[in-house]
Amino acid sequence: MERKVYAIGDVGGTKTLLLLVDGDRQVLWRQRLRTPAGSPPEVVVETIDEALSQGQREIGLDRRHLAGVGIGIAALLDFDEGVIYESPNLHWHEPIPFRRMMQECFPCPVYIDNDANAAVLGEATYGAAQGHRYAAYITISTGIGGGLYLDGKVYRGSRGFAGEIGHIKRFGKGRRCGCGGEDCLEAWASGEAMARSARELWDESDPSIGPLNTAVVFDLAAAGNPLARFIIERAIEDIGTSLANLVTLLNLSCLVIGGGVAQNRSDFIAQLRDIINRAAIAPSVKVTRVEVVPARLGAEAGAWGMFAMMQASEC
Ligand SMILES: [Zn+2]
Numbered sequence: 001m002e003r004k005v006y007a008i009g010d011v012g013g014t015k016t017l018l019l020l021v022d023g024d025r026q027v028l029w030r031q032r033l034r035t036p037a038g039s040p041p042e043v044v045v046e047t048i049d050e051a052l053s054q055g056q057r058e059i060g061l062d063r064r065h066l067a068g069v070g071i072g073i074a075a076l077l078d079f080d081e082g083v084i085y086e087s088p089n090l091h092w093h094e095p096i097p098f099r100r101m102m103q104e105c106f107p108c109p110v111y112i113d114n115d116a117n118a119a120v121l122g123e124a125t126y127g128a129a130q131g132h133r134y135a136a137y138i139t140i141s142t143g144i145g146g147g148l149y150l151d152g153k154v155y156r157g158s159r160g161f162a163g164e165i166g167h168i169k170r171f172g173k174g175r176r177c178g179c180g181g182e183d184c185l186e187a188w189a190s191g192e193a194m195a196r197s198a199r200e201l202w203d204e205s206d207p208s209i210g211p212l213n214t215a216v217v218f219d220l221a222a223a224g225n226p227l228a229r230f231i232i233e234r235a236i237e238d239i240g241t242s243l244a245n246l247v248t249l250l251n252l253s254c255l256v257i258g259g260g261v262a263q264n265r266s267d268f269i270a271q272l273r274d275i276i277n278r279a280a281i282a283p284s285v286k287v288t289r290v291e292v293v294p295a296r297l298g299a300e301a302g303a304w305g306m307f308a309m310m311q312a313s314e315c
Contacts, residue, residue, distance in 0.1 A: 004067035005059075006310055007052050007106075010115055010302035011035055011044060011073040013089025013142050018048065019303055020055050023067075023311075025126075029055040041084070041096045049105040069102065070111040070306025072118030074145065078160045082112055085161075088178030088186075089143055111309055115139075115302045116163060117154050119295070120147030122305030123256045127296035132254040136246060137301070138165060140239065141259035143178065144186040150250065165246065166190065171238050185242055189235035191261040197231045214261060236268065240275025243292075247280040253288055258295030269294055 005028065009018040012035060020029040031051055036043050048071065056063060075087035075098075082099025084092060103110045120129070120137035129135040129149065137147040144166030148155040156162050166186035167179050175196075177187040187193055191214035198212040198220075210216075220228035243255055255276070262268045273292040277285050284290070297304055 005061055005065060006067055006307060007055075007069040008303040008306045008310075009048065009071045010118070010299070010306075011048070011071060011090075012115065013037070013074050015299070016044075016047065016051075017299055017303055018051050018055065019300070020052070020059060020061070021307060025304075025307070028059045028061075031055060035090070038091055041090075041092060041098060041101060044090070045098070045101045045105065048102070064107060066106060066108045068109045068111065068310040069106050070113075070118075070303075070310050071102065072113055072115040072302030072306055073098070074115045074143070076161045076164065077112060077114055079113055079117075079156055080160070082110075084112075086179065088180075091178075093180070109310070109313075111306060111313075113154075113306065113309065114145075114147065114156075114160070114163070116145035116147035117156060118147070118303070118305035118309070119145075119258060119297075119301035120149045120163075120256070120305065121154050121308050122297050122301040122303070123258075123295055124149045125308040126304055127301060128256045128293045129254045132291075134250065134252045135254040135256060136163070136165075136243075136250070136252055137256045137258060137295070138239075138243065139259035139295075140190060140257065140261040142190060142192045144190045144239070145259075146246075148250070165242055168242060185238055189238040191259070194231050194235050194261075198228065201227055201231075218265070236271045237275065240272045241279055243272060244276045244279035247276055247284050247290055251284050251288060252290065254291045254293065256293055256295050258298070258301060262294060263298075266294075 004023045016033050016035045018031050074089045075084040077084040084096040084098045099112045123129045133152045135149040139145045146163040146165035148163045167184040170183045172188040175187045177184040194217045195213050198217045221232050
């Protein structure tokens with residue numbers, strides 16, 4: 001019997017990850033590429049199509065033998081329709097029949113889901129939230145994304161837009177968010193938001209300062225700069241309070257923290273844990289033992305979530 005091969009991937013605002021894997025989770029081919037930033041969806045679909053064609057050639061696979069394609073994407077989308085309604089990070093603000101566009105390139109079933117929904121499924125199935133039936137995945141990177149896993153299933157809400165913790169309000173004053181709203185959590189506490197706060201304080205064009213990004217803000221804070229410390233501490237407080245509210249609301253037993261900002265910063269997660277324990281309603285953290293843990297599947301969580309989804313649907 002011919003073995004099944006699946007194409008899985010994750011399309012973020014800046015990076016795209018694509019893998020070809022077999023039914024036993026063996027990785028046959030893997031590629032990281034830049035998401036064609038600010039490009040229309042046709043270009044993103046074409047980029048995925050071309051990269052996967054290249055991968056298939058490299059492993060000697062005929063496209064007809066692909067069993068399924070599953071892509072997690074940084075967008076608010078209706079899972080059943082396969083239509084994207086909004087993507088702050090890809091700068092798409094009109095409805096896009098993304099799954100249909102992908103389906104035109106592939107003769108096998110195509111699945112698309114919000115990247116954080118895919119990631120929570122990946123982490124619950126193979127990663128840091130294994131064994132939990134009530135979990136959330138929060139990614140803190142350029143933006144802030146969230147995926148909910150309730151009663152052993154991805155929770156998408158009535159039309160697929162649930163879990164958008166990055167866009168809850170009201171944090172700070174007068175800062176526009178990529179979603180079109182104002183003063184979302186993401187606009188004040190994401191990695192890019194911390195860099196933006198630094199740019200409002202210091203002049204990047206001063207050669208003694210240079211380009212300000214998230215890593216520079218953390219370096220400055222580590223060197224004892226009080227303003228950089230303040231920027232980070234305020235972001236942690238805002239994220240921690242939001243997560244505490246999530247725990248109070250949903251009585252979760254596991255919070256998986258992903259994304260570049262928390263990666264390799266164990267104190268960042270420890271501080272979030274302290275705030276959650278302090279701010280969530282007592283039984284939700286004293287009777288329930290809430291695990292606040294780093295993501296285990298890293299940047300591949302979403303891709304493996306799409307794999308789990310396709311396995312469950314037996315395609
Ligand atoms: Zn927003």
